[in-house]
Amino acid sequence: MASAPEFDFIDRHFLPLAGPGALFLSDDAAVMTPPPGRELVLAADAVVSGVHFLPDDPADTVGEKLLGVNLSDLAAMGAMPLGYLLTVSAPASLGDHWFAGFAAGLKHAQERFGLSLLGGDTTGTPGPLCLSLTILGHVAPGRALRRNGARPGDAIWVTGTIGDAALGLMCLQNGLPDPTGFLVDRYRRPQPRLGLVLDGIASAAIDVSDGLVQDLGHLCRRSGVAAEIAAERVPASPAARAAGTDLLERRLTGGDDYELLLAVPPDREEALLAESVRAGIAVTRIGVFRSGPPDVTLRDASGAPLRFARGGWSHF
Amino acid sequence: MASAPEFDFIDRHFLPLAGPGALFLSDDAAVMTPPPGRELVLAADAVVSGVHFLPDDPADTVGEKLLGVNLSDLAAMGAMPLGYLLTVSAPASLGDHWFAGFAAGLKHAQERFGLSLLGGDTTGTPGPLCLSLTILGHVAPGRALRRNGARPGDAIWVTGTIGDAALGLMCLQNGLPDPTGFLVDRYRRPQPRLGLVLDGIASAAIDVSDGLVQDLGHLCRRSGVAAEIAAERVPASPAARAAGTDLLERRLTGGDDYELLLAVPPDREEALLAESVRAGIAVTRIGVFRSGPPDVTLRDASGAPLRFARGGWSHF
Numbered sequence: 001m002a003s004a005p006e007f008d009f010i011d012r013h014f015l016p017l018a019g020p021g022a023l024f025l026s027d028d029a030a031v032m033t034p035p036p037g038r039e040l041v042l043a044a045d046a047v048v049s050g051v052h053f054l055p056d057d058p059a060d061t062v063g064e065k066l067l068g069v070n071l072s073d074l075a076a077m078g079a080m081p082l083g084y085l086l087t088v089s090a091p092a093s094l095g096d097h098w099f100a101g102f103a104a105g106l107k108h109a110q111e112r113f114g115l116s117l118l119g120g121d122t123t124g125t126p127g128p129l130c131l132s133l134t135i136l137g138h139v140a141p142g143r144a145l146r147r148n149g150a151r152p153g154d155a156i157w158v159t160g161t162i163g164d165a166a167l168g169l170m171c172l173q174n175g176l177p178d179p180t181g182f183l184v185d186r187y188r189r190p191q192p193r194l195g196l197v198l199d200g201i202a203s204a205a206i207d208v209s210d211g212l213v214q215d216l217g218h219l220c221r222r223s224g225v226a227a228e229i230a231a232e233r234v235p236a237s238p239a240a241r242a243a244g245t246d247l248l249e250r251r252l253t254g255g256d257d258y259e260l261l262l263a264v265p266p267d268r269e270e271a272l273l274a275e276s277v278r279a280g281i282a283v284t285r286i287g288v289f290r291s292g293p294p295d296v297t298l299r300d301a302s303g304a305p306l307r308f309a310r311g312g313w314s315h316f
Numbered sequence: 317m318a319s320a321p322e323f324d325f326i327d328r329h330f331l332p333l334a335g336p337g338a339l340f341l342s343d344d345a346a347v348m349t350p351p352p353g354r355e356l357v358l359a360a361d362a363v364v365s366g367v368h369f370l371p372d373d374p375a376d377t378v379g380e381k382l383l384g385v386n387l388s389d390l391a392a393m394g395a396m397p398l399g400y401l402l403t404v405s406a407p408a409s410l411g412d413h414w415f416a417g418f419a420a421g422l423k424h425a426q427e428r429f430g431l432s433l434l435g436g437d438t439t440g441t442p443g444p445l446c447l448s449l450t451i452l453g454h455v456a457p458g459r460a461l462r463r464n465g466a467r468p469g470d471a472i473w474v475t476g477t478i479g480d481a482a483l484g485l486m487c488l489q490n491g492l493p494d495p496t497g498f499l500v501d502r503y504r505r506p507q508p509r510l511g512l513v514l515d516g517i518a519s520a521a522i523d524v525s526d527g528l529v530q531d532l533g534h535l536c537r538r539s540g541v542a543a544e545i546a547a548e549r550v551p552a553s554p555a556a557r558a559a560g561t562d563l564l565e566r567r568l569t570g571g572d573d574y575e576l577l578l579a580v581p582p583d584r585e586e587a588l589l590a591e592s593v594r595a596g597i598a599v600t601r602i603g604v605f606r607s608g609p610p611d612v613t614l615r616d617a618s619g620a621p622l623r624f625a626r627g628g629w630s631h632f
Contacts, residue, residue, distance in 0.1 A: 023462070026538060028392040028523055029359035029453070031460045034350045042434055043345035044450060046403035048441045076344040087362035087448040118358055125364045127443015132403040134360060134450035137345070144347045146339070207344055222342060 006122055012096075013103040019083060019116030030119040032083065038138040041079035045070050049129040053188075054172060059098045061188035062131075063105025069209065070135035071113055071192035072258040076207040078145040078198050079137035081113050086120040089130040113194055140199070149204035150223035150263035152291040157262040157272065157283050159193045161237040162212050166254020167247060182239040190258035195279040201272050204263040211253040213296055213308070215261055220294035223263070228297045229287030231306055249308045252298070263289060322438055328412075329419040335399060335432030346435040348399065354454040356398075359389035365445040369504075370488060375414045377504035378447075379421025385525065386451040387429055387508035388574040392523040394461040394514050395453035397429050402436040405446040429510055456515070465520035466539035466579035472603040473578040473588065475509045477553040478528050482570020483563060498555040506574035511595040517588050520579040527569040529612055529624070531577055536610035539579070544613045545603030547622055565624045568614070579605060 010025050018025050021032040034040055045066070049055050053062050067084065074081055086106075090099075110116055118136075168187030171178040178184050198205060206219045212234065220227050234252060262283075264272050269285070276283040298306040326341055334341050337348040350356055361382075365371050369378050383400065390397055402422075406415075426432055434452075484503030487494040494500050514521060522535045528550065536543050550568060578599075580588050585601070592599040614622040 026534075027463050028389040028521075029357045029395070029451075029460075031393070031455070032356045032358060033457065034356055036352075040348045040350055040356075041345045042348060042401060042452075044401040044403050044435055044448075045437045046405050046439050046446075046448060048405050048439055048443070048446075050442060051440055073344040077347070079345065085358060085360040085450050087360050089362050089364050089446050089448075119360055121361045121448075123362050123364055124367055125443060125446060126366060127364070127441060127446065130362075130364075130405050130441060130443070130446040130448075132360075132362060132405075132437075132446075132448030134401050135345075136358075139347070141349065144345075147343050205344075218342075 010122060013099045014117060017103060017106055017110065017117040019118065021083070022116070022118050025119060032118060035138050037141070039141050039144065041074060041077050041137040041139050041144055042134065043070055043073035044132065044134040046130065046132040057188055059101030060105035060108070063102040064109045064189050066131055066133050067106055067109040068190045068192050069258060070133050071109070071194060072190065072207040072209070074135060074137040075192050075194045076145065076205045076260060077139065078143065078205070079139040081115040081194070082136040082138055083115050083118040084136065085118050085134045087132045088120070088122045089125040091125055091127065091129060094129060113192070143199050145198060145202055145205040147204055147206050147219050147222035150219055150225050150289050151203060151265070152225055152289055154203055154263040154265050154289045155269060155285050156216070156227060156229060156287040156289060157264050157285050158208070158235065158259050159196065159281050159283055160259045161235045161240065162208065162257055162259060163240050163251020163254060164237050165190065165256035166250050167240055167243050169254070169256070170250065176243060178239070180239060182237065183243065187256055190256060192258060193260045193281055196260070196275055196281050198262065201268045201275060202262040202264055206261050208257040208259045208261050209255055211255045212257065212261065213253050216296050217294065219261065219263070220296060224294060225289045226292035226295050226297070227287060227289055228299060231298050232301045233284065233286045235284040253308060326438060329415045330433060333419060333422055333426060333433040335434060337399070338432070338434050341435060348434060351454050353457070355457050355460065357390060357393050357395035357453040357455050357460055358450065359386055360448065360450040361386050362446065362448040373504055375417030376421030376424070379418040380425045380505050382447055382449050383422055383425040384506045384508050385574060386449050387425070387510060388506065388523040388525070390451060390453040391508050391510045392461065392521045392576060393455065394459065394521070395455040397431040397510070398452040398454055399431050399434040400449055400451045401434050403448045404436070404438045405441040407441055407443065407445060410445060429508070459515050461514060461518055461521040463520055463522050463535050463538035466535060466541050466605050467519060467581070468541055468605055468607040470519055470579040470581050470605045471585060471601050472532070472543060472545060472605060473580050473599050473601050474551065474575050475512065475597050475599055476575045477551045477556065478524065478573055478575060479556050479567020479570060480553050481506065481572035482566050483556055483559050485572070486566065492559060494555070496555060498553065499559065503572055506572060508574060509576045509597055512576070512591055512597050514578065517584045517591060518578040518580055522577050524573040524575045524577050525571055527571045528573065528577065529569050532612050533610065535577065535579070536612060540610060541605040542608035542611050542613070543603060543605050544615060547614050548617045549600065549602045551600040569624060
């Protein structure tokens with residue numbers, strides 16, 4: 001659907017992101033040879049200004065986050081990235097400068113994770129900026145990590161630290177102090193955990209996008225198991241600890257972590273720890289799956305159940 | 317990014333559209349085995365309410381058109397459809413009834429053309445409905461039709477009739493009469509020309525989405541050739557002829573035809589006509605490519621050059 005000014009715009013900002021199969025972004029479609037003997041893994045996410053990011057978030061962080069959250073979907077499936085397609089529906093008020101920053105953020109993420117732009121579309125909208133990204137990855141046949149493989153007795157592990165992004169949003173919106181800028185950075189530039197090789201280690205995985213409790217609930221529902229977590233074991237960053245202990249609920253139910261939540265059978269925990277060291281990505285055991293209805297139980301340090309005011313759709 | 321009400325919404329409207337690799341739309345990503353020995357063909361288009369379709373267009377036609385315009389991109393590349401991913405950013409005012417109609421339109425198109433939904437995302441927006449669709453198809457290696465293959469001496473052919481959709485939009489917006497409803501239907505429900513097998517016949521192809529003159533200009537620019545067309549040979553439907561002869565410019569520069577524009581070497585024209593009969597899709601020879609700068613020249617019945625007030629970026 002490209003018209004002449006649109007061609008110039010695409011050449012200026014997006015052509016430098018394009019890989020060989022993109023055909024210079026000037027044909028009706030891209031062409032790509034999938035790696036022989038591999039399965040494709042495909043995900044799509046849409047983000048809207050004012051809903052998924054703040055209108056004054058720096059443009060490069062919007063690009064980096066958009067690609068990052070889709071890369072996180074691949075990480076949760078144990079897949080390696082291949083390429084992506086992008087559609088941009090932008091208000092006329094958004095100038096060239098913004099798109100130069102946006103493309104720089106995409107470029108940063110794609111160079112780090114080894115993928116390129118395959119194609120897309122650019123349109124106008126009278127509404128807020130609306131971005132949609134479809135990502136392609138690949139995995140050995142039958143080896144994609146799923147949400148439905150957790151079994152009673154498997155341990156619950158998470159990568160990195162939980163709740164930083166939710167606190168980062170509080171810093172931006174509610175004036176929570178963030179002296180080092182760490183929390184805001186975690187909100188704006190999530191780091192997909194693609195480095196961990198989880199094949200043969202995890203029995204199920206999901207990425208934490210809606211909040212730890214909600215996403216653990218999704219995994220329980222798909223696997224038909226219950227989950228118990230020890231709230232004080234959920235890893236907190238130094239910045240999150242400094243922000244205050246009264247923020248536990250926010251940390252465990254806020255979104256945008258883009259860490260991985262894993263189910264790991266007891267005899268695979270040593271392998272997970274070795275892989276964590278190899279990849280340089282910290283992992284922490286926070287609980288266990290049990291048989292029972294797909295509920296999430298949080299316990300405090302004394303073992304007593306904790307109740308939160310909000311927790312998504314899950315029961316407690 | 318799905319929360320609980322979103323799961324119900326997805327199960328109700330989109331799960332019936334999903335194929336096996338979609339994993340019930342409940343994992344982080346879809347998994348698909350590409351056909352062995354084939355290349356993937358990928359395209360993405362975004363449409364916005366009030367920009368690409370009218371806010372009161374029936375919901376099923378919005379779904380059918382969204383999938384149709386993406387299928388048309390595959391047709392222009394000579395590819396066969398495999399599946400699609402869809403992101404929906406919708407205002408809260410858009411109710412369940414609308415989405416039931418939208419899904420019915422998608423279902424109609426996907427059943428006709430043999431593909432299914434692989435995945436996607438649903439979000440809210442304070443702005444107008446914004447839809448993005450990524451389509452996957454496949455083609456024999458190295459056989460994708462491109463825009464850059466037209467050579468001087470190749471004839472210019474189009475499928476179907478040109479300008480109906482642009483007149484259909486005039487019926488909806490400016491009160492142009494449409495006694496049979498044919499023109500409006502052509503605007504709302506474009507028919508992708510996937511039935512024609514063009515491998516070994518066409519040297520280049522593009523689908524007519526921006527308007528015949530503009531898209532022919534794109535093809536000239538990519539192929540490095542000039543084009544001459546005989547305006548009176550551009551096929552008009554009976555409804556378009558009945559609407560008036562003063563609408564020639566609108567028909568030839570309006571968009572949304574989603575017919576194919578082909579470059580065909582002289583010794584392949586017999587094969588094209590035979591394929592047209594086999595597929596039941598009419599084709600018409602409207603001009604010829606010549607050597608020279610990438611311009612489009614329109615001629616009237618006397619052979620004199622025609623000039624239009626608007627013609628996209630092309631020179632005349």
